[in-house]
Amino acid sequence: MTNPIQVLAEAAASWQRRDLSEEVTWATRRAILDWFATTLPGCVLPPATLLAGAFSPWRGPGNAICYVDGQLCSPRHAALLNASASHTVEFDDIFKDGGYHPGSPTVSAALAVAQDRGASLEQLHRAIIAGYEVGCRISLAIQPSHYDYWHTTSTVGTMGAAVATAMILGADAQRIAHAIALSSSFAGGHQQNLQGEGMAKALHPGHAADAGILAGVAATNGVTASLDSLHGDKGFAAATSTSSGDWITAFEGLGEWTPISRMTVKNHGCCGHVFPALDGLRLLQEREYFAAADIDSIHVTGYGATYQMCNRTNPRSAQEARFSLQYCMAAQSVLGGVRLAAFAPDALVHPDIQALMQKVTVTEDAELAAAYPKKRMAKLLVRLKDGRQINHFQETRKGDPEDPLSDEELVAKYDELAGSVLSQQQLIALRQTILYGDVLPGIIRAYT
Numbered sequence: 133m134t135n136p137i138q139v140l141a142e143a144a145a146s147w148q149r150r151d152l153s154e155e156v157t158w159a160t161r162r163a164i165l166d167w168f169a170t171t172l173p174g175c176v177l178p179p180a181t182l183l184a185g186a187f188s189p190w191r192g193p194g195n196a197i198c199y200v201d202g203q204l205c206s207p208r209h210a211a212l213l214n215a216s217a218s219h220t221v222e223f224d225d226i227f228k229d230g231g232y233h234p235g236s237p238t239v240s241a242a243l244a245v246a247q248d249r250g251a252s253l254e255q256l257h258r259a260i261i262a263g264y265e266v267g268c269r270i271s272l273a274i275q276p277s278h279y280d281y282w283h284t285t286s287t288v289g290t291m292g293a294a295v296a297t298a299m300i301l302g303a304d305a306q307r308i309a310h311a312i313a314l315s316s317s318f319a320g321g322h323q324q325n326l327q328g329e330g331m332a333k334a335l336h337p338g339h340a341a342d343a344g345i346l347a348g349v350a351a352t353n354g355v356t357a358s359l360d361s362l363h364g365d366k367g368f369a370a371a372t373s374t375s376s377g378d379w380i381t382a383f384e385g386l387g388e389w390t391p392i393s394r395m396t397v398k399n400h401g402c403c404g405h406v407f408p409a410l411d412g413l414r415l416l417q418e419r420e421y422f423a424a425a426d427i428d429s430i431h432v433t434g435y436g437a438t439y440q441m442c443n444r445t446n447p448r449s450a451q452e453a454r455f456s457l458q459y460c461m462a463a464q465s466v467l468g469g470v471r472l473a474a475f476a477p478d479a480l481v482h483p484d485i486q487a488l489m490q491k492v493t494v495t496e497d498a499e500l501a502a503a504y505p506k507k508r509m510a511k512l513l514v515r516l517k518d519g520r521q522i523n524h525f526q527e528t529r530k531g532d533p534e535d536p537l538s539d540e541e542l543v544a545k546y547d548e549l550a551g552s553v554l555s556q557q558q559l560i561a562l563r564q565t566i567l568y569g570d571v572l573p574g575i576i577r578a579y580t
Contacts (some may be wrong), residue, residue, distance in 0.1 A: 135359060135360070135363070136361065136362045136377065136379045136382070136383075136388045137182075137272070137309045137312050137313055137359050137360075137361065137362050137363075138305075138309055138404035139383060139389055139477075140266045140269060140270070140295075140309075140312060140313040140362075141266075141305045141306070141308040141309035141312060141377075142305045143262075143265055143269075143304075143386055143387070144262035144263075144266050144295050144299065144305070144308050144390075145262075145267070145304060145305035145308055146266055146387075146461070147258045147261050147262040147265065147299070148258060148262075148299065148302075148509045152254070152258070152261075153258065155295050155393060156261060156390060156392065156393055157257060159392045159393045159395070160257045160260055160261055160392055161257075161566060161567050162258070162395075162539070162542055163235055163239065163260065163264075163392055163395060164239060164243075164362065164566050165226075165543075165546050165563065165566045165567060166223075166224070166225050166397055166542065166545070166546070166572070167218060167235045167236070167239040167240075167243075167324070168203065168546065168550055168562060168566065168573070169223065169254075169348040169542075169545055169550050170218055170219075170221060170224045170225075170236075170398075170549065171199060171214060171217050171218040171236075171240075171331070172234075172438065172549065172550045172552075172553050172554065172576075173219030173220070173221045173472060173550070173552050173553060173555065174218060174219070174220030174221050174324075175199050175200045175214075175215070175217045175335070175369065175504070177217070177220050177221070177551055178465075179216055179220070179331040179335060179338065180200045180213050180214075180216050180217035180220065180334075180471070181200065181261050181397070182331075183200070183213050183216060184198070184201050184213055185214065187209060187212070187213070190209070191203065191205040191209045191256065192204065192205060192208070193205075193206065194206035194207055194209075194210075194248045194325055195247055195248045195249075195250070196209070196210035196211070196243075196244035196245070196247045196248040196304055197210055197243075197244075197574070197575050198207050198210045198213050198214065198440070199213075199214050199217065199576065200213045200214065200217055200278065202575055202576065205246070207241075207244040207245045207247075207248045207345055207514065208342050208359070209347070210239045210240075210243075210244040210246075210247075211244040211338075211341035211342050211345055212338045212341060213239045214240045214243070214244065214338075214341070215236045215240035215241070215337040215338040215339030215341035215342075216334045216335050216337065217233065218236040218239075218240060218337060219233065219236045219285070219333065219336065219337045219338075220332045220334045221401055221472060221475075221549070222398070222401050222402050222403060222454045222518055223350065223374060223398045223401050223545075224236045224286070224337075224547060225256055225395045225396060225397055225398065226396035226398065226404050227264075227267075227268040227271060227391055227394070227395060227396070228396050228404075228505060228506075228508060228532055228533075229271075229272055229275070229505055229506050230268050230269075230271025230272050230275050230284065230288070231271065231275050231276065231278075231279050231437075231505050232267065232268060232271040232284040232285055232289070232339065233284075233289070233323050234263070234264050234267050234268055234285075234288075234289065234292050234391070234395075235287040235395075236285060236337035236340075236341070237265060237267075237286075237292055237293045237297050237337040237340035237341040237344060238260060238263035238267060238289065238292040238293055238341075238344075239260055239290030239296075240293070240337070240341040240559035241263070241292075241293035241294075241296050241341040241342075241344045241345050241348070241485065242259040242260050242263060242293075242296035242297070242299075242300060243256065243573070244341075244345070244471055245259075245261065245297050245300045245301070245348075246300050246572055247572055248437070249300060249301070249492070249573070251300050252571070252572075253570055253571055253572055254391065255299075256300070258299060259295075259297075259299035259300045260296060260392070261274070261291040261390060261392050262295050262299045262308075263293065263295045263296030263391050264292065264294065264390070264391045264392040264395075264515060265295075265392075266291060266292060266312065266402070267288050267289060267292025267295070268292075268390065269382045269383065270288050270291055270362070271288045271368060271380050271383065271387070272378070272381050272382040272518050273362075273378050273381065273382035274288075274368075274369050274372060274373040274377055274378075275373075275505055276294030276504060276505050277373040277374040277375075277509070278372050278373040279323070279437070280323070280390065280506075281323050281372070281373050282321065282322060282372050283321040283322065283323060283325070283326055283333070284335050284486065284575075285321070285336055285337050286319070286320060286321025286336030286337060286339065286340050287302065287319040287320065287321055287340075287368075287372065288319070289336070289337050289340035289344070289345045290315045290316075290318050290319040290320075290339075290340040290343050290347070291312050291315045291316060291319065291344065292340075292344065292350040293315070293340055293341045293343070293344020293347075293410075294311040294315035294343075294344040294345075294346070295308055295311060295312060295344075296344070296348070296349070296503045297311070297344055297348025297349060297352075298311040298348040298349070298351055298352050300348075301348065301352040302350065302352070303351065303352040303469035303529040304346070305340065306523065307351050307354075308351070308469075309359055310348050310351035310355065310356050310357050310359070310539045311348045311350075311351035311352070312347075312355035312361070312362070313346075313351075313356075313358055313359055313361040314346075314347040314350055314351055314355065314357040315344055316357075316361040316362060316367070316368040317345035317357065317361070318343035318344075318346065318347060319340070319343075319348065319368065319372075319375075319412055319524070321336040321338070321339070321340070325484055325515070326441065326455070327441075328452065329448060329449050329451065329452060330451070331580040332487050333451070342574050345354075351459075353458045359427060361375060361416055363377050363379065364376070364378050366481075372461035376571070380474065382383065385501075387504040394533045395533070396529070396531050396532045397531045397536070397542055397545070398403075398531055399450050399529075399530045399531040399535040399537060399541075399545070400460070400464075400469075400470040400471070401452055401454065401459045401470055401471050401474065402453075402454040402455070402470050402474075403441060403470060403513060404508070404526060404529070405434070405435075405437045405438040405442050405444055405488060405528040406442050406455075406457050406460045406461075407439055407508065407530070407531070408434070408438075408508050408509050408510035408526045408528075408529050409432045409438070409457060409460075409461060409494075409510040409512060409526065410460060410461065410464055410470060411526055411528070411529055411530050412505075412510055412512045412525075412526030413430070413461060413465065414464065414523055414526050415524070415526070415529060416512065416522055417465070420520075420522060422514075422516055423465070424462070424465035424466045424484060424488055425484075426516050426517055426518065427465060427491060427514065427515075427516060427517070428491065428515040428516055428517045429459055429491045429492070429493070429511065429514075429515045430491060430492045430493070430513070430514050430515075431492075431493050431494070431495070431509065431513040432457060432461070432492070432495075432510055432511070432512055433491070433494070433495050433496070433511040433512075433513075434457075434494060434495075434496065434497065434500060434509075434510045435496065435500040435501045435503070435504040435508070435512075436496055436501040436504060437504065438457065438496070438510065439494055439495060439496035441455060442455055442460075442494065443457060443458075443459040443494050444456035444457070444458065444459070445458055445489070445490075447459050447480075449480075450475040450480060450491060452469060452580060453474075453475055453480060454475060457488075457493040457494050458489045458490075458493075458494070458580075459485065459489055460474070461488075461489075461492045462484075462485045462486075462487075462488035462489040462492060463479060464487050466484045466485050466488065467479065467482075467485075468483060470548075471552060472548075472549065474550060480539060494576065496530045497511065503572065505514060507527070508525060508528075508529050508532070509525070509528075510525075510526045511524070511525050512526065513523045513524070514526075534551065543563065547563075549554065549557060550562070552565075554576065558576050562576055
């Protein structure tokens, strides 16, 4: 078998010189805008605010921007804090077939290193594209079994960040290969810290971005590792999934399409495994004209992750509520959406949401589970107080490549989320820089 690390490294290095199509360039600009949309609201919340205080004595010199406090610092400091902030409000992008959020670790690392080194915008774009290429394809090789115990954004995100870093630093294919190999030893983040309360989940991409920069810098400067690290008998895939990797699936279409052009943009501020049910409920309410007060019960049948991760009947924090199907379904019915406001303190104790939550149940369906992760679907049975029973099969999620957010919808998402912390002037200026500018995004200090 051809060595997967070598294949991936060559694919990444090719982005140093390949022509960038308008489609891929625009997809990259969209990914960066979406990164800011999800990162900036997290900059004023823990754990990023706690980390900013705790690590301030060790921020180090550098020209990278920590968006949590608007200060210049070392790339690793910026990447750690920015990536943690980026994963906090659960709006970061998804590569759905791999069950992976590449943006939080990859963009955080690439942007920090690019800012510090004074890289061009084109170099940044190429690094992000390559980081997505490698990370997303590794996620395809190890899923779905990897997700049983491991958080892909934390594990594979380390490799995406390492590749992006090495690209900014001008590494060739051989040194990118060693960056991937080194980062495979730094990858971690288990599923238990996605359950219950706690802030560890947001720290996962923070660590991935930080460790990825370590691997990328080390490899670019000659530090080597085993190039069998991904597919070897005792390598990353064997240790974290049920095989040594499905590399045939991972490399399908390599050179013909690149993952950054097939991203899911999140349309709800919660776990993506709840999305099909939310989309189905919204469609039913628009079509059948019923409100939250009209609902007698809702039963959702989903795939494995929907039931195993999101069956939480009594969430006790905003973080738990983002992973509670019961809470999110009730919040959408009562509030009209699952956005930032749905996880504000008053929403978490809203009596109408609390009452409706008790009427929402979820089970797992073997057929839907078999189609995961390529398809994310849900079946709904809604019983209304007037006696109506409505069945619905939701086959897609809004925001997936099959049903994408338009540019206008993405901008609206950015305006809403980033606008919660930026002034109108800062909001527009940053948006224009990302979508149409030719320089790296700079410092924004419109909030404290």
